[in-house]
Amino acid sequence: MKTNPTTLFLAFMLLTLLIVGGYLLLSDPFAGTAQKGVHQFSQSQSQNQGAMVFYLQKCASCHGARGEGKGGNPSxxxxxxxxxQIQExxxxxxxEMPAFPELSPEELKQLSRLIKQF
Known part of the structure; x- marks a missing residue:
């Protein structure tokens, strides 16, 4: 029986995708890394990314992912x-907005800059 080269190529690609996908699903890329406090922006991330992570974790549920306002909460x-004023x-x-007194002055500055960019 003769096998079409295109069929073999597609079968190989499908198998490769399954293997890589399975590896990514089953592996933990963050294993062995020390976790930082929830409110500390990571030194390895850019400042804007650290502020965005905090915003998405603590603010987006009320103010929306891009600050558009959500559920009657202000944009x-x-x-x-x-x-x-934003830092304050x-x-x-x-x-009804909770306080975040544990943020450092630098973290407050980064977060307020992010909000002004919305």
């Missing part, structure tokens, strides 16, 4: 607040 896009609100909370 952060085009906010009239200055970076200093994050640090002390406001209305």
């Amino acid at each position: 952060l896009q085009n906010t009239p607040f200055t970076e200093a 609100i994050i640090k002390n909370g406001r209305g």
